[in-house]
Amino acid sequence: MTFLRDNLRPAGKYYLLVILAAGVCVVVYCLIVAVRSPQNLSWLYFLAAIVLGSLLPVRSQTQADSPAWFTVTLNDLFIFLVLLLYSPAVAVIAAAVDGLASGAAVLRPFYRVLFNASRLATSTFIAGNIFYILAGSIPPLAPDADVLLIFVSVGFSALLFYGMNALLNGTASWLCSGGRIFAWQETTLLVALPTLAGASTAAAIFVSLYRSEVYAATLAVPTFLLALAVYIVNRQRHKSTRQNLEQLKGLYHATIGSLAMAIDAKDQSAHGHVYRVRALALSLAGYLKLEDENELQGLSAAALLHDIGKLAVPEYILNKPSPLTEGEMLKLKAHPSVGADILDTIPFSYPVVPFVRHHHEKWDGNGYPAGLKGDKIPLGARILAVADAYDALRSDRPYRAKLTRDLALDYLRSERGKSFDPQIVDLVLQNVEPLEESIREAEKYTPSGAMPEFERKPAEEPPRNGQKVFEDIATTYREIQIIYEISEAVGKSLNIADTTALLTEKINELVGFDACAIFLVNSNQNRLLTSYATGTHADVLEQAAIRIGEGVSGWVAAHNQALTNVSPVPDFAGHPE
Incomplete structure (x- = not known):
């Protein structure tokens, strides 16, 4: 089966096999019982009605900001009506058809559809037999059965049916992906209401069939109108909820995008890194056949935000060229x-925090911060670890130039089963060309950081927007980084020529110039002599000797004060050029 190859936890795979086997056994047994029953096969019409009902579901959310959805159809009514009119065996068949029909339209891969049908069949088998025990009858239910006993027994069986389904589903989520086994309890009443309403309506219809026509109409007409009203209200609520959800998603995406730009602005050595990591991570998730929408949204957000903690790391560490x-x-x-x-602190509706916290864990348990090992590391974090490392290897860093594709792949091979999940590394090796293409595509849509145009006049300054703000952040960090590099270089044992050459190079990165000269004071001659010059007319600047106190530079040396935006002409008043 396909799920045996999917990235599910081993315990989850065994659990799914058990439930599938139990469901098949229950359905086969019930088919034999139903076919051998002396009753006619009129229950096949109900199966057709169930298939039709599966095509008209009403999906709604448990809460406006929750990823949890529940589906309302008329099929619960049909299942319980079949239970009352025929037997638990026929009800099990109806439930299995319901699971296959409703699941096939929305669940992928196919093993989930089979699991859906199996859990419904198993729950119906247990709840159906409990109903007949409580009603003190054998199938089918006698027409003259006590009305109150029918409703009490149906109500209890409906709650048992819902509870069994929720428990089986929650256990699957827990064992397969680490979800919360009892998360369904938070909204039990809301989600259980459709099942309880369907079962109660089935009981009302059953009772009305064996009473007078007036009594039947008295029950059937209000029931139909109530069901129609619930359907319409749920449709409207679904539409409103979807609109609210889309707005909320837009807000989340805008927030994530802004945070990603802030991260990208700070780390000057890795511009665009988070966007490339997201592209790689989502591509790898596709190769892994990861189809859970919450997991994919969490992975996308975590890829953009995985380095948000670097906002608390001094920038000189992030951009340090030495070890x-x-x-x-x-x-x-x-x-x-x-x-x-x-x-x-952000109420994400999908998993982000675990992926960010553990994306530096290693497969062999030697990573940080928790030292998790193997499958104990969340799948999203394992994907991020490989995507993060590959892009880092293929990008320029302060301490090294980017590696070639072959060298980067050699590194991943060497760390396969050590730092990285072997399966994910194999996927990179098998799909390196499309992954490289995803990197190139990501770079096209990466918000561009740019150094400001220093020659622009104040009147030409464009309106500030979010992008401009983050470019300013990037510029500020770049200036600090250059100053740090200057201070680090000056602290080393460089000669005067090398030091001044480095200074002019860094000054050019900061402010840009046509020409630059660095003067040193010669106390014996009471003059400023050129130590280093570069740019336009560098040969003239190299010959300059300015008396202290004269011209612009001489005045600065004499008064120990800075001057900016001043013409240098006075320094060369006697020069023919």
């Missing part, structure tokens, strides 16, 4: 935990 000290490395290693703690 980090032990203390600096500890600060850098804190960023997954810091990032997860930041994001933990």
Whole structure:
């Protein structure tokens, strides 16, 4: 079966096999019982009605901001009506058809459809037999059965039917992907109401069939009108909820995008990194056949935000061209935990925090922050780890140039089963060309950071927007980084020529110039002599000797004060050029 190859936990796979086997056994047994029954096969009409009802579902949310949805159809009514009119065996067949028909339209891959049918069949088998025990009857239910006893027994069986389904479904979520087994309890009443209403309506119809026509109409007409009203109200509520959900999703996406731009703006050594990681991660999720929408949305958001903890790491560490000290490395290693703690305050409706917190865990358990090992690492975090590493290897960093594709792949091979999930590494090796294409596509849509145009006049300054704000952040961090690089270089044992050459290079990165000269004071001659010059007329600047106190530069040296935006002409008043 396909789920044996899917990335589910081993315990989850065994659980699904057990439920599928139980469902098949129950359905086969009930088919034999139903066919051998002396009753006619008129119940086949109900199966046709169930298939038709599956095509007209009403899906609604448990809460406006929740990813949990429940589906309302008339099929619960048909299942319980078949239970009363025929037997638990026929009701099981009806439930299995309901599971196949309603599941096939919305669930993929197919093993989920089979699981859906199996859990419904198993729940119906248990609830149906409990009903006849409580009613003190054998199938089919006697027409003259006590009305009150019918409704009490049906109500209890309906709640048992719902509880069994919720428990089987919750256990599957827990064992397969680590979901919460009892999450359904938070909205039990709301989600159980359609089942309880369907069962009660079935009981009312059954009772009305064996009473006078007036009594039957008295029950049937209000029941039909009530069902129609519930359908219309739920349709409207569904439409309104969808609109609210779309607005909420838009807000989430805008927030995530802004945070991603802030992260990208700070780390000057990895511009566009988070966008490329997202493209790689979602591509790898596709190769893994990860189809859970919540998991995919969580992975997308986590890819953009996985380095948000770096906002708390000093920028000189992020952009340091030399090896980090032990203390600096500890600060850098804190960023997954810091990032997860930041994001933990945001009520995401899909898993983001676990993926961010554990994206630096290693397959062999030697990662951080928790030292998780193997399948204990969330799947999304394992995907991010490979995507993050591959893009880092294929990008320029302060301490090295980017690696070639072959070298990057060699590194992934060497860390297969050590740092990274072997299955995910194999997928990279098998699909490297389309993955590289996804990187190139991501770069097309990466918000561009740009250094400001220093020659622009104030009157030409364009209106500020969100993108401009983040470009300003990037510029500020870049300036700080250049200053840090200057201070680090000056602190080393460079000679005067090398130091001044480096200074002019960095100054050009900061402010840009046509020409630049660095003067040193010669106390013996009471003059400023050129130590280094570059740019336009550098040969003239190299010959300059300015008396202290004269011209612009001489005045600055004499008064120890800075001057900006001043013409240098006075320094060369006597020069023919």
